């Protein structure tokens with residue numbers, strides 16, 4: 001369970017998060033919507049212990065997260081705008097390196113399985129710097145899932161994926177959620193966010209302005225809420 005209590009984050013005088021309260025139960029798939037600059041990435045980075053809050057706290061299964069808490073890093077997998085991959089190493093070498101960090105018992109099997117899942121087995125021995133944007137995104141997904149983390153933090157994870165890859169990744173996420181993993185995903189795609197998330201939260205003006213199980217509203221009601229808080233004619 002992730003408990004976020006009265007979380008504030010300020011950059012200089014800019015107050016980005018202004019008192020976030022949110023509880024995410026184990027096995028919950030939370031989709032987080034919000035306009036550009038609302039603070040979604042900032043919130044995910046704090047949960048991932050990559051950034052410190054100005055005030056407030058995040059607890060993971062009752063324990064407060066601290067940036068030096070290696071257990072938290074082990075429990076968390078994150079797909080963000082930074083791939084965290086070493087460009088001069090091959091994809092296989094990268095994954096082998098991360099597998100070593102996590103002391104995975106059977107790394108080769110796990111790496112093979114994930115490369116198949118993301119459709120990159122044929123490029124395993126090419127340097128990551130030779131990859132296209134979509135391929136880097138697929139590789140980032142494989143890196144984040146490698147240690148089968150209890151918590152997955154996904155910051156616009158579908159960015160750059162072609163239709164086939166997006167479909168496979170959606171299925172992989174649904175399967176991961178069914179296995180009791182907790183997922184928080186940000187997206188600007190209303191349909192995709194509603195299709196995957198069983199809970200939906202909207203971050204705007206530095207606060208969670210709406211948080212409900214997906215079934216609490218009809219598709220039309222979600223569209224109205226999205227338009228009200230996030231905007232966008234496509235909604």
Ligand SMILES: Nc1ncnc2c1ncn2[C@@H]1O[C@H](COP(=O)(O)OP(=O)(O)OP(=O)(O)O)[C@@H](O)[C@H]1O
Nearest residue numbers: 011012014016034035036037038039040041042043
């Ligand atoms: N390291 C930083 N220093 C200063 N300001 C920052 C920093 N990181 C983020 N911000 C600011 O915090 C605000 C929230 O940014 P954040 O990336 O969290 O938004 P977001 O909701 O993820 O947006 P998007 O939908 O565009 O990805 C923005 O105004 C951004 O400029």
